Amino acid sequence: MTTLQTQLHWEDVKEGDTIPGYTLDLTWTKMVEQVSGSQDFYEVHHDPDFAREAGHEEIFYNTGFTQAALCRLLTDWMGKDGWIQNFSFQMRRMNIPEDHVQVKGVVTGTQVREDGKGAVTVDLWLENDRIGITTPAEATVLLPLRES
Amino acid sequence: MSDQVDESYDIEVIKAEWIGKKTEKTTGRYPVEYDPIRRHCHMVEDTNPLFLDPDAGKNSQYGAVIAPPVMAGYFAGSGPWPQKAKTDALANVPTRGERKINMNIDWEYLIPIKIGDQLSSQRELIDIFEKPIKLDSKAVWLVTETRITNQNDDVVAIGRNTLLTHRTPEQVSADL
Numbered sequence: 611m612t613t614l615q616t617q618l619h620w621e622d623v624k625e626g627d628t629i630p631g632y633t634l635d636l637t638w639t640k641m642v643e644q645v646s647g648s649q650d651f652y653e654v655h656h657d658p659d660f661a662r663e664a665g666h667e668e669i670f671y672n673t674g675f676t677q678a679a680l681c682r683l684l685t686d687w688m689g690k691d692g693w694i695q696n697f698s699f700q701m702r703r704m705n706i707p708e709d710h711v712q713v714k715g716v717v718t719g720t721q722v723r724e725d726g727k728g729a730v731t732v733d734l735w736l737e738n739d740r741i742g743i744t745t746p747a748e749a750t751v752l753l754p755l756r757e758s
Numbered sequence: 759m760s761d762q763v764d765e766s767y768d769i770e771v772i773k774a775e776w777i778g779k780k781t782e783k784t785t786g787r788y789p790v791e792y793d794p795i796r797r798h799c800h801m802v803e804d805t806n807p808l809f810l811d812p813d814a815g816k817n818s819q820y821g822a823v824i825a826p827p828v829m830a831g832y833f834a835g836s837g838p839w840p841q842k843a844k845t846d847a848l849a850n851v852p853t854r855g856e857r858k859i860n861m862n863i864d865w866e867y868l869i870p871i872k873i874g875d876q877l878s879s880q881r882e883l884i885d886i887f888e889k890p891i892k893l894d895s896k897a898v899w900l901v902t903e904t905r906i907t908n909q910n911d912d913v914v915a916i917g918r919n920t921l922l923t924h925r926t927p928e929q930v931s932a933d934l
Contacts, residue, residue, distance in 0.1 A: 634802065647801030649794075651838050654857075664857045665893045665927045673860040675801055677828040682804045685826065690808055690818055694827055698864035 617689040620720065620728025620753040629687045629715035629732065634679060636671065636709045636738075648674025670704035676736060680747050683713045683734055691754045695729070699747035709738040718748075728753045769888050769898070772852050776883050781846040783880040783907075787836040790875045794832065795825050815873070825871040830906045830915040833871065834879035848883055853898040855925030861899070862920040868913050876909040884918070894924035 634640065645656055653660035655672040662668070677699065684694050705711050715734030723729050729750055736745040795809050807814035808824055815823035825833065836842050871877065885901040904917045925934065 643801040647797045649832070649838050663926065673863065677863065678798055678802045678826065681826050681828045682802045685806055694867055696866050698862065700862050701860055
């Protein structure tokens, strides 16, 4: 078990900062973990014949997996006292078996709101070596203020 | 969803009949549990102690293990087994094809989800429209809003989902 990371504060963050990313290799074992973790048994995510019959190149990783990967980027970064307030993403292109997926993000704005909370807006995404960005996303994260 | 495949498919009629319809509020099959969170974290190699370590959760500001917020929908549902008949009010929104892909997902998270919470959800059809895609020139898109609440009826999360439905290449060729 890892320990809780050093807490990130709103004052530590500025527009343009890169969020530390991570990678996931979409092996066939990872495909099984996807089905187990999401409990999404729709065949288009695990049955190549079904996916191709529907007109797709290959099975593709599901929404549950994708949002989990994006969410992890934020929760790893923001620390135990951060809070994801808003989170949206678009399943524009597909991540398929054998893809090497990178999960990345960048800070797009910071603001102390009227309610005194430190808000940070973030662009984040999944990209793979085959076709680039597949899943653009945006989030607003609340971070503790150092002075509070 | 049903595959209404005849030429009488009229999106304006369907909009008038279906937009604003809501499902019954339903409660998740089980309370929020450790093991689904562990499996969720496993698939993306997440080792966050707030999600996985009861001691860390107990000593955190939450006082218990919490679930990643994106699991709100999971715990408000009944899971894939034992299967439940899809009899809710939005189970049979007419579409042209039965193949489907989630496209845009937008969530607002209001309060944490803790071990032992019992979540419920209610969905409403916000919009339905036709918009062509490469696979299907007559693809039909559905937008739904889901409100997830806990055992105290506090709103945990509000989500908006855009679902693309399309026909198979064979159905498109035959213009079914």
